Amino acid sequence: MKNIVIFASGSGTNAENIVRHFRDNTSINIALILSNKRNAGVLDRADRHNINAIYFNRTALYRSSVILDLLKSMSPDLIVLAGFLWKFPRNILGAFPDKVINIHPALLPKYGGKGMYGMHVHNAVVENREKESGITIHYVNENYDEGAVIFQAAIPVSAADSPEDVARKVHELEYRHFPEVIEKLLLAKTK
Numbered sequence: 001m002k003n004i005v006i007f008a009s010g011s012g013t014n015a016e017n018i019v020r021h022f023r024d025n026t027s028i029n030i031a032l033i034l035s036n037k038r039n040a041g042v043l044d045r046a047d048r049h050n051i052n053a054i055y056f057n058r059t060a061l062y063r064s065s066v067i068l069d070l071l072k073s074m075s076p077d078l079i080v081l082a083g084f085l086w087k088f089p090r091n092i093l094g095a096f097p098d099k100v101i102n103i104h105p106a107l108l109p110k111y112g113g114k115g116m117y118g119m120h121v122h123n124a125v126v127e128n129r130e131k132e133s134g135i136t137i138h139y140v141n142e143n144y145d146e147g148a149v150i151f152q153a154a155i156p157v158s159a160a161d162s163p164e165d166v167a168r169k170v171h172e173l174e175y176r177h178f179p180e181v182i183e184k185l186l187l188a189k190t191k
Helices: 013-022 041-048 058-063 066-074 090-095 118-127 163-189
Strands: 002-008 028-035 053-055 078-081 100-104 132-139 149-156
Touching: 002 013, 002 066, 002 163, 013 028, 013 041, 013 163, 028 041, 028 066, 041 053, 058 066, 066 090, 078 163, 100 163, 118 132, 118 163, 132 163, 149 163
Parallel strands: 002 028, 002 078, 028 053, 078 100
Antiparallel strands: 100 132, 132 149
């Protein structure tokens, strides 16, 4: 059985999409969902799907080994950041090399880095009159959005598109591709 641990900061639509994708899979399990926000919607979504979920604070992640020890005890095959907004700590990255991935709502290296998430990205894409945007799924390293790219998919952006239009198109790409890429990565690790 392959185990996935998901980190999320917000409403959890991507996390829930991943949970649904693997719900009937007998070889891949969503073992835990972790959130750095006590009232994050992802915790409610986890509860509705009977997935163990834990809230943690900055001290638990950065100034103690609580989260690292928890992860080590679970031996996840993949740690998935699905809308997790904090920089991921080096000690966890070191303990789980090539096992931490993230999804970003732009075609990196464009519109990546600190503060570039969610609508900030889509606003910048529209303001800069980009002809396309999309998603990037990448390995996580010690810098925001700079890890090796695993997968990208693009959508066209027209002059008439609002940031909300771009967000909708990008979300559709996320929902379609993120679970599939996760599954391919896990299957590749068994070979």
